[in-house]
Structures are given as C-alpha cells and as structure tokens.
Amino acid sequence: MKIKSVCVFCGARDSVDKEYIDLAAECGKMMSSKSIDLVYGGGRTGMMGAVSKAVTDTGGKVVGIYPKLLDDLEPLNTNLDNTIFVKSMFERKELMIEKSDAFLILPGGFGTLDEIFEVVTLKILKQHDKPIIICNYNNFWQSLIDCCEEIINKKFARTHARDTYEIADTLEDVFVKLGY
Template identity: 45%
Template sequence: MSEISSICVYCGSSNRVDQRYKDSARALGQAIAARGIDLVYGGGRVGLMGIVADSALEAGGRVAGIIPQHIQALEVEHTGLHELHVVDSMHTRKRMMVERSDAFVVLPGGFGTLDETFEILTWKQLGLHDKPIVIVDQDGYWRPLLELIDHMIKEGFGRPEHRKLYRVAPGVEEVFAALALAPEPVIEPQAKWL
C-alpha cells in the first residue's frame, strides 16, 4: 500500500448520530495519520467529517479540506486544517477530491455521502480512474445499499463484475487490509453496454 499517500473519506456531516459512528470516524482519522497518509475530505467541522479531520490532526496527520462557498457561508468550515480550499461548486469540490486522492473510504452518511460514493463508483466504471474504493459497512449500515446493487445487477442494470469496483470492510479495522489487496481489475467501459 506504499503507493497510497492520500485517502479521501466520504462521510456524514450530522452530529445527531449514534456514538459508534463517531468512534469509527475517530479511529479512521487516527489510523490514516498513523500511517503517514494525508486525509482529503469535504472541509467541514461538523459530524463525522469534523471528527475524522480532528482525529487525524490530533494524531499528527496532514489534512486537506475542500468546501464549496455556499457551505462555507454557513460557517461550517474547519479552520484548523493544513489546507482549506474554498471552491465555487459541489462539482469542483468533488473533482478536486478525486484529483488529490489515491483511494476512497466511505463511512456511514446521508444523501451527500451517497452522491459522492455513486459518482466515484460511476467514474471507475467508466474508466476515468482506477483507484481503490472501500465501503465501511459498520454494523450493516450499508447493507441496504449493497442489496440494492445486487438487485440492480439481478435486473440487468449492472453486471456481476461491477461488484469488483469496490471492496467492503465490516469496520475501520479492516479498511487498510482491503486497501492493501491487489488492485481491482479495470472494467472496460464499453462492457457496460454489452
């Protein structure tokens, strides 16, 4: 896993979540920093986003946040980061997060986390990147999503090999083992339509 020098974490920004999700965000931030890997994330100071950033910083890690102006205007940006990029749109934010990251880890979250996750999966399906993606299915949080993907494949809207676009880790402890596995095969985008 020496080629991974930065990890983008997608996760929720709500503070109204169970403590176990907060504990996982804290553990992931610490683990990323302990390995000398830079954290790239959405730039917020609230919810799991704030926790993962704070824990990485407290453990001596480097953290870069990317936040759109309209969210920064709500005064939710993290002001203690090594880098905070204020950008013009969500599209710019997501593109920069992809460009700056060698891998992606998905913690529990809401609509925004789903948006980011499906975009990065779709970009991989289309051959726009070949970076590893790990979905952390803590306590079965993402099980309905994984079942939906199975349903889409069963109904012909996806192919069985699309399950290889990502790996699933049951918890934070297994994230780095999943990242260390051999790279997922690149799926030729033309196969999507055959």
C-alpha cells in the same frame, strides 16, 4: 502503488449517535498512524469533523475541499493543513477525486450517497482506477449493497460493476484492503 492519501466520505451532522463519531475519530487516528493524508469535504461537524480532528491531533495532514455555499449548513474547519475553496459541490467532488489515491466510505447521508455513486460510476467508466472501500460498520450500508446487487442481477449494470468497490466490516479490514 502505495496509498498516500485517502478521501473519506461520511456524514456531517452532529445529531448522529456517538458510536459513529467515535468510528470516524478512530479512522482518523489509524490514517495518521499509517502516514496516510486525509482528503475530505472541509467541514468541522459530525463524522467529517471527527475524522479531520483525529488526523490533525495525531500529527497527520488534512486537505479540506470546501464549497462556500455550505457556510450556513456545514461550518468550515479552519484547522487544516490546506483548504481549497470551490464554487460547487460538483467541483468539490472533482478535486477530492483528483487529490486522492483511494476512497473510503463511512456511514453518511445523502451527500455521502452522491459521492459513492460518483466515484463508482467514474470507475465503471474507466475515468479512474482507485480503490473504493465501503465500510459497512454495523451493516450500515447493507441495504445499499443489496440494492447494488439487485441492479446487477436485473442486468441494469454489468457484472463487473461489483468489482469496482470492496466491502469491509471493520476499520481494520479497510486498512488491510488498502495494503496496510
């Protein structure tokens, strides 16, 4: 199946180093150049804002799924093709999963961790069979990857759990793994 929409999970804080904002912007440009729609959390700050702005600025389509409870923490991006308002973070994840053909994880914080574990767990439970790509830019996620390996090695998860996601070190690798 051709990937037409990718849900990008990433950080929303403006305080991160510029290299991460630039990574998100480059990701957005690459998505748009391949006619891949962005599905994301709807915020306008940090990496989330950078990826959505880059997709929009280069003519791509963006769907934001935004819980109103974030109004004071993560301002809404009002420059989207489609904004869907939801009541909870759980509902946000449900819709992002439903509306995406694949998942791309860029560097992020605790919200991003929550999203990673949600899509991986649901894939283990055979609730979806969509690609999950973790972009391990500058080894950002290496300790998490190592932790997941330890969980499997200590038999807290089946060995096939490692087959639910792929690791890419660069954005170029990400899009190769997505079939582009």
